[in-house]
Amino acid sequence: MRYSPHAAALLCSVMATAALAADLSVTVSDASGSPIQGAVVMASAPGQAPEASAKAVSIDQMNREFVPFLSVVPVGTRIAFPNSDNIRHHVYSFSEAKRFEIPLYAGDATAPEILVDQAGVIALGCNVHDWMRAYVVVSDTPHTAQSDERGRVLLTVPAGEYTLRVWHPSVRDDEAGMSVPITVPDAGLEKSLSLADQPRWRAWRAPSAFEEDY
Amino acid sequence: MLLLVGTLLVVFYAVNAASIGNAERRMQRDLDLTARAFMRLIEQRNQSLADKARFLSSDHAYRQIYGFGEREDLETVSANHQRRIKADLMLLLDFSGEALANTLSPGDATPPEAVSHLLATAMASDSGEASTISLIGDLAYQLVMVPLYAPDPVAMVVLGFIVDLPLAEGLKRDTDNTEIALLFDRGEQEVLMAACTLDAMHCAALERLDTHVNGVWDVAGDPYLTRLLPLGNAEGGGRAVLQRSVDAELASYFQLRERLLLIFAVSLVIAMAGAAGFSRLVTRPVSLLVQGVQQIAAGDYAARVKLRQRDELGQLAESFNQMSQGLAERDQVRSLLGKVVSPQIADELMSREIELGGEEIEATILFSDIRDFTSISESHTPQAIIHLLNDYLTEMNAIIEAHDGVVDKYIGDAIMALFGAPLQRKDSARSAMQTGLDMLDAMKTLNALRQQRNELPIDIGIGINTGKVVAGNMGSISRLNYTVLGDAVNLASRLEGLCKFYAVPIIAADSTAAAAADVTCRELDRVRVKGRSEAVTLMQPLQALPPEHSRYLVALQAYREGCWREAQAMFAELSLSAEDPFYAVYAQRCQRFAESPPDADWDGVFTFQRK
Numbered sequence: 001m002r003y004s005p006h007a008a009a010l011l012c013s014v015m016a017t018a019a020l021a022a023d024l025s026v027t028v029s030d031a032s033g034s035p036i037q038g039a040v041v042m043a044s045a046p047g048q049a050p051e052a053s054a055k056a057v058s059i060d061q062m063n064r065e066f067v068p069f070l071s072v073v074p075v076g077t078r079i080a081f082p083n084s085d086n087i088r089h090h091v092y093s094f095s096e097a098k099r100f101e102i103p104l105y106a107g108d109a110t111a112p113e114i115l116v117d118q119a120g121v122i123a124l125g126c127n128v129h130d131w132m133r134a135y136v137v138v139s140d141t142p143h144t145a146q147s148d149e150r151g152r153v154l155l156t157v158p159a160g161e162y163t164l165r166v167w168h169p170s171v172r173d174d175e176a177g178m179s180v181p182i183t184v185p186d187a188g189l190e191k192s193l194s195l196a197d198q199p200r201w202r203a204w205r206a207p208s209a210f211e212e213d214y
Numbered sequence: 215m216l217l218l219v220g221t222l223l224v225v226f227y228a229v230n231a232a233s234i235g236n237a238e239r240r241m242q243r244d245l246d247l248t249a250r251a252f253m254r255l256i257e258q259r260n261q262s263l264a265d266k267a268r269f270l271s272s273d274h275a276y277r278q279i280y281g282f283g284e285r286e287d288l289e290t291v292s293a294n295h296q297r298r299i300k301a302d303l304m305l306l307l308d309f310s311g312e313a314l315a316n317t318l319s320p321g322d323a324t325p326p327e328a329v330s331h332l333l334a335t336a337m338a339s340d341s342g343e344a345s346t347i348s349l350i351g352d353l354a355y356q357l358v359m360v361p362l363y364a365p366d367p368v369a370m371v372v373l374g375f376i377v378d379l380p381l382a383e384g385l386k387r388d389t390d391n392t393e394i395a396l397l398f399d400r401g402e403q404e405v406l407m408a409a410c411t412l413d414a415m416h417c418a419a420l421e422r423l424d425t426h427v428n429g430v431w432d433v434a435g436d437p438y439l440t441r442l443l444p445l446g447n448a449e450g451g452g453r454a455v456l457q458r459s460v461d462a463e464l465a466s467y468f469q470l471r472e473r474l475l476l477i478f479a480v481s482l483v484i485a486m487a488g489a490a491g492f493s494r495l496v497t498r499p500v501s502l503l504v505q506g507v508q509q510i511a512a513g514d515y516a517a518r519v520k521l522r523q524r525d526e527l528g529q530l531a532e533s534f535n536q537m538s539q540g541l542a543e544r545d546q547v548r549s550l551l552g553k554v555v556s557p558q559i560a561d562e563l564m565s566r567e568i569e570l571g572g573e574e575i576e577a578t579i580l581f582s583d584i585r586d587f588t589s590i591s592e593s594h595t596p597q598a599i600i601h602l603l604n605d606y607l608t609e610m611n612a613i614i615e616a617h618d619g620v621v622d623k624y625i626g627d628a629i630m631a632l633f634g635a636p637l638q639r640k641d642s643a644r645s646a647m648q649t650g651l652d653m654l655d656a657m658k659t660l661n662a663l664r665q666q667r668n669e670l671p672i673d674i675g676i677g678i679n680t681g682k683v684v685a686g687n688m689g690s691i692s693r694l695n696y697t698v699l700g701d702a703v704n705l706a707s708r709l710e711g712l713c714k715f716y717a718v719p720i721i722a723a724d725s726t727a728a729a730a731a732d733v734t735c736r737e738l739d740r741v742r743v744k745g746r747s748e749a750v751t752l753m754q755p756l757q758a759l760p761p762e763h764s765r766y767l768v769a770l771q772a773y774r775e776g777c778w779r780e781a782q783a784m785f786a787e788l789s790l791s792a793e794d795p796f797y798a799v800y801a802q803r804c805q806r807f808a809e810s811p812p813d814a815d816w817d818g819v820f821t822f823q824r825k
Contacts, residue, residue, distance in 0.1 A: 130363065
């Protein structure tokens with residue numbers, strides 16, 4: 001099982017504040033039952049806000065690609081966009097969660113930082129390199145994790161009612177199974193989510209950046 | 215000629231059928247190729263338009279407007295971009311089908327039906343792109359739809375390009391002048407013609423033709439091979455009508471057919487002329503030759519065939535001419551021969567192969583001669599002599615031929631005639647003597663005429679003898695006569711000579727008289743001529759015996775018995791009483807014998823010492 005540092009921090013925070021903790025186990029699979037790895041699973045409940053990291057998260061631009069491809073950050077995180085290439089890039093997002101542009105720039109000395117202050121998914125692009133993209137999942141809950149190779153996510157949450165949301169780059173936003181209300185009893189809950197594979201259209205592929213479809 | 219015409223017809227039919235068949239197959243093939251080319255052109259245009267749309271949809275300014283702007287901003291930018299790529303409409307749709315921008319009808323959130331259909335197609339596709347050709351209002355558009363990437367697809371951009379005549383004309387140019395019409399079903403029955411490259415009349419006719427079947431369409435009376443192709447997707451209801459004029463396609467064939475007909479006509483004329491010429495070369499000479507042969511058969515040896523050819527027919531004509539000339543010459547020779555020699559001899563000469571030598575036959579020879587012709591000649595001009603002779607000889611000749619005699623030759627005024635040669639006859643002796651008598655009769659008539667003209671009478675002497683002669687062609691091989699030779703001939707000549715001596719006009723040998731006992735004869739004398747030991751009895755053929763004949767016989771008997779004086783007296787008396795100078799000959803001889811009697815053994819034969 002893999003945990004992101006943020007998830008681990010959130011887990012600690014939850015365990016410190018909640019008297020009754022329950023295990024929420026979520027399995028994400030596609031329509032054919034194959035596990036989906038890397039899906040972001042978020043269980044939100046009112047009043048359970050994540051703690052923003054003081055340190056800025058970095059999304060680098062290397063070899064004409066954003067690195068990492070997918071970042072999961074709590075609301076209020078600052079994101080820096082260093083440019084490790086020796087060419088200019090033009091980072092933009094017209095996603096509702098965050099609309100911004102960093103016009104053509106080079107190097108990382110002047111890497112601008114962006115504050116993500118709204119939950120949602122931010123699709124990042126480069127104006128001059130159509131194939132470049134990256135996603136930032138801005139989570140409004142500390143109960144956030146990515147599925148492992150078996151498509152599993154294990155969250156420890158206080159028993160109660162949650163909105164369970166799943167997001168994956170290859171799953172469409174309006175998928176019905178993306179957002180479901182759940183109630184986590186004290187004994188914990190095991191939840192399976194079956195998502196339809198949705199091929200996403202791409203403008204172009206990078207000449208050499210993508211050896212295979214993600 | 216019929217064979218030639220038949221062959222030409224068969225060739226023409228075969229070429230015609232093959233050409234039309236070929237043309238139709240080629241038209242079908244061409245139209246297949248054209249249809250494929252047309253579909254490729256449409257597809258290429260789709261690709262090209264999609265490329266344009268994609269470029270536009272990736273435009274950052276457009277993304278910025280999408281990201282930050284209001285609807286009005288989107289619509290003005292859309293209109294701007296639409297102009298950039300010379301599109302006729304531009305829409306921006308969200309994935310739910312709502313129009314975020316609409317240059318066709320600004321502010322209208324409901325896209326045209328065709329665009330909604332296109333969105334469904336695009337959403338279902340792998341690429342998120344789609345295209346079609348469809349009606350929007352009264353206009354046909356080629357529509358392309360591509361996602362707007364930011365960088366993920368956030369909306370759909372639709373570009374529309376009006377499909378009308380200029381496009382159809384361009385397609386026509388690119389498809390080897392295939393006529394193109396673009397039709398769209400509108401509603402249940404209505405059909406909208408978005409473009410038509412035919413002329414107005416044909417377009418109007420085509421619009422009324424509501425058929426969905428490939429094949430040959432009758433468009434305003436002109437046949438068009440037609441292929442229907444669907445345009446865009448099924449909802450568009452559009453179809454392209456590709457047409458090629460059958461007449462135009464067959465034009466080159468019709469040209470070929472005209473040339474073929476011309477060639478056939480020319481070859482036919484040449485063949486006919488050739489046949490006519492050939493027939494003139496062959497049939498005309500042949501018919502001329504036939505005419506000539508018919509003339510020859512009719513006896514016209516003047517027939518000639520004039521041919522200026524150097525071939526076998528020309529040689530034949532030449533040979534024919536030589537033949538007819540030969541025949542004419544032969545005919546001439548024959549007729550001349552008949553004049554030169556007697557007709558019988560001419561026939562004999564003509565019928566037999568001419569050879570020298572002869573055969574011994576019995577014949578009677580008649581010699582005649584004009585008495586004292588020399589003195590007559592001196593008293594006449596040569597022309598008069600020839601005239602006299604010709605008259606005389608013509609008359610005599612007629613008499614001789616009337617008795618089946620043959621004139622052997624003329625020797626000056628003398629005539630030698632043959633009886634029983636060359637054709638053997640039994641009564642040659644009688645014929646000869648009768649001829650002699652007739653000749654004497656004729657001389658009487660002639661002399662009567664001459665006397666009327668105060669001309670001196672002509673006396674002739676005739677000698678006739680019958681005996682063995684050799685008859686045949688004699689002379690050299692190049693020039694020969696049919697004649698008779700022998701002692702009998704000489705004797706006849708001698709007898710003729712004796713006429714003058716005995717003062718009688720005609721003397722026949724006893725052999726002749728014996729051979730024709732019914733001819734009246736008077737015995738003249740018994741003589742032994744020179745060169746001949748045998749005695750001959752001279753006989754004179756007569757019409758009738760003279761009244762003093764019995765007294766003559768008595769006198770002759772007295773002479774033979776050597777009673778010279780008595781005989782002399784009797785002959786003298788006869789000579790006086792009868793007008794016959796013959797008796798004087800005997801009277802004179804008896805007188806001489808009385809004075810100088812012959813030998814004792816005298817046998818009554820008078821011997822001529824001279825010729």
